Amino acid sequence: MTAIIEPTTTTDPGTTETFESLNPANGDVVGVHPVASKEDVDAAVARAREASAWWRELGFEGRQELLMQWKGVITRRMAQLADLVHLETGKPHGDAQLEIALAIDHLNWAAKHAKKVLGRHKVSSGLLMANQASYVQYQPLGVIGVIGPWNYPVFTPMGSIVYALSAGNTVVFKPSEYTPGVGRWLAESFAEVVHGRPVLQTVTGLGETGNALCLADIDKLAFTGSGRTGKKVMAACATNLTPVIIEAGGKDVLIVDEDADLAAAADAAIWSGMANAGQTCIGTERVYVHEKVFDPFMKELTDQVQQVRAGDDATASFGPITMPSQIDIIKSHLDDAVAKGANVVIGGPEAVGERFVQPTILSHVPEDSTEMTEETFGPTLAVNPVKTMEEAVERTNATAYGLAGAVFSKKNGMAIAERIRSGMTSINAVTAFAGVPSLPFGGVGESGFGRIHGPDGLKEFTYAKAITRQKYKPLLALTTFARDAKTDKRAATLINLMHGGKSTLPKK
CATH class of the missing domain: 3.40.605.10 (Aldehyde Dehydrogenase; Chain A, domain 1)
Structure with missing residues (x-):
């Protein structure tokens, strides 16, 4: 067969x-x-x-x-x-x-x-x-x-x-x-x-x-x-x-705190945003950077991205857009962002070809542009400065999606990550959670529901079966029509002892 x-x-x-x-x-x-x-x-x-x-x-x-x-x-x-x-x-x-x-x-x-x-x-x-x-x-x-x-x-x-x-x-x-x-x-x-x-x-x-x-x-x-x-x-x-x-899918964010390793954060943003031509559901599409380190971060980003190129030869960093219809979506998002005032740092609408899209970085992108609100699924990064990490988290969560993301911070990574509304977050790395078999994988909101991977992923494909086996006859036989008033009284006393306790509510 x-x-x-x-x-x-x-x-x-x-x-x-x-x-x-x-x-x-x-x-x-x-x-x-x-x-x-x-x-x-x-x-x-x-x-x-x-x-x-x-x-x-x-x-x-x-x-x-x-x-x-x-x-x-x-x-x-x-x-x-x-x-x-x-x-x-x-x-x-x-x-x-x-x-x-x-x-x-x-x-x-x-x-x-x-x-x-x-x-x-x-x-x-x-x-x-x-x-x-x-x-x-x-x-x-x-x-x-x-x-x-x-x-x-x-x-x-x-x-x-x-x-x-x-x-x-x-x-x-x-x-x-x-x-x-x-x-x-x-x-x-x-x-x-x-x-x-x-x-x-x-x-x-x-x-x-x-x-x-x-x-x-x-x-x-x-x-x-x-x-x-x-x-x-x-x-x-x-x-x-x-x-x-x-x-x-999602509209995932990479957050860069003021104490972050900027070179590592830039490298991670480029890889997460542009590997596989940006066609990664857990890849970075938006980047929020603390304003105190925005300029040096942008320099790292632009310096490093010079070595990245789309093509079908052995030295290319990534390949073509696999689904032809996605080309038009990528172009429309870039056009919308530029029309609304975004700065083109690298690439831009002209980077979109018939089969390949070259690396594109935009900055100061309006939050209401489709480049910030809809999944682009191309090798583009939209990078915006923020005054505080609170603002970064607020903007990160201002989306119907909630799949994944990353935080780069030496001191506050965990505190920031826990406040992000998403199924998965990596600290000082990107997409690391996907490579850990024991961790659940999945999102919230319009990114979906349910989990694969890890114990949660195994249980998703099962149903829980409960079994009890009587070891000896119960001291209080409650599940029988032979139960009498004396048994009921004992049961009430036992429940009171187990769960009554003293009230912890404040007195009026």
Whole structure:
């Protein structure tokens, strides 16, 4: 049985609808892939449902053994997978290898920690139920649907896939139409270690295929993409009351305090804002700098960015804009900011080409411009001075998004980070939280809800199961019609002793 869905058509048995994945750097065809219909998706989910019993019954140790084998396959073939990521996204090989390495580390953590996090463990029964031994364990939901993005086609979906698999679920994965080859590679490599059983399947296609997965007989869906598409996903999943995890991007901020290491902060801002051509949901788009160090910070920023360049050659810092329609969005944001009075420090609207966008830095950007309010998803930084860190936090939080961010400060980093309304913050580094497998990953507000990674990520793909076992007969038999008034009186006395206490309210 194959792990890849090869759809058929009811109109002509000899043909299958297909689409092409293209190299965004030059438009070359990377591969041709089938468009999975609703029937194909439903069939994949049915196969996953059948395989779920086998996968679940392997137990934590059995699943861990097979997931460790898969980890070895991916590691040994990392160069092959990185080449495919490079071709489908345009990102440099080194960046592709980095995201694969992070995914491997998360796979390793999830497989090894699933039993400790999800396995049965004893909890206190309390004095009233002292005759009971109480346990909680986390059971797999069944079949998980995953809809992945194109910007990090390995790392991001694997943050759902490997945690769902480690928890005992089977998975049907719909990759982005821009990176279908990567999605198929993952399913095919996993099929090798489970001897073709449909534990992880990939269905390729366009928006209709994703919609079909939302409407299919799955137990939960994990989605990463734009907020606009995320709302459509939620609406479709609501048809069957299918729960969802939504990771929908952000407008992340890097804050620079007056005591910060300015060279390190500038380097981090450039990397976080421009790596992968700025196509990073947790990447920096806004920078707020204490006015006392604004000028020296800008000098560091402009000096360092001179070495950064977009291109498709081996020496380029980052590649093309993967999704062609994003070019117009980036241009419109820059045009709006400049029209409203922003200063062009480096690049600007003229830096936007047909496939590539060169590094762009704006300063003194009006807070009501789209460059400050909407996700740009390009290699741009909007840098503004602030009088205090209180103002920096206030401006940071003045958005509907709440995904991630960073703070550079020697003394006050933790105090500032705790006040930022976001799911994740790094201090004196950028995006470090994403590389720590034990930390949860996710946002608030329009950045979505639910968590992947860490113990929270494992539990997202399970339901809590409570079990009690009576050790001996209760001293007070309360759950019986044979209960008498004397027992009720004793129960009332016990509750008073346990919870009555003395009032701590002030006397009037």
